[in-house]
Amino acid sequence: MNFVVQEHFAKKHHYDFRLEMNGVAKSWAVPKGMPLKRGERRLAIQVEDHDVDYMDFEGEIPDGYGAGTVRIWDRGEYDLLKRSDNEIKVRLRGNKLNGVYVLLRFPKAGENSWLIILTSLK
Numbered sequence: 001m002n003f004v005v006q007e008h009f010a011k012k013h014h015y016d017f018r019l020e021m022n023g024v025a026k027s028w029a030v031p032k033g034m035p036l037k038r039g040e041r042r043l044a045i046q047v048e049d050h051d052v053d054y055m056d057f058e059g060e061i062p063d064g065y066g067a068g069t070v071r072i073w074d075r076g077e078y079d080l081l082k083r084s085d086n087e088i089k090v091r092l093r094g095n096k097l098n099g100v101y102v103l104l105r106f107p108k109a110g111e112n113s114w115l116i117i118l119t120s121l122k
Contacts, residue, residue: 003092004055004075005034010068017044017116019078019090024049028114034074034097035118044103046112089119098122 004025006016015033018025028044035042058071076094083089086105092098099121106113 001078001080002055002075003078003090003094005030005073005094005097006057006070007073008066008068008070010061010066015073016047016070018050018055019088020052020055021080023052025052025055028103028116030116035101035116036097038099038118038121041115041117043106043109044114044116045110046114 002020004016004018006018008014008016008029012031015030017028017030017034020026027047027050029047030042030044032042055075056072060069061067074094074096076092076097078093079091081089081091081100088103089100090103091100100119102117102119103114104117106115
C-alpha cells in the first residue's frame, strides 16, 4: 500500500500525511511536519478522506478551501501493523521516512486530533 506526505503552502503552512486504505486516502494535516527522530510526537488533525488519485497531486489549489501550493515531500510504501478505532501503526518505507509510526487518537485536543509518533527506525 502507498503513502504520501504533501507539503502544503496554504494560509497556514503544514504537511498532509495520506495512507492509501480501503480505496481512499486516509488523511491528516500535520502542522509541524512529520516526526524525524525516534520518540518525537506531532499533532495530526484527521481531515476528510481524499480520492487516491490526489496522492499524486502537485500544483496550485485556487482560491477557496486549501488554496496554495502543494508539492510531494515524500512518498513510498507502507505495511499496516495494527489498526483499531484509536490506533494505527504502520512501517513506512519512503525516500525520507523509514520506520514505524503510530497514530494515536488524542481526544483532549479535539474530536479529530491524533498524535503521530516515530517509535522506531526501520
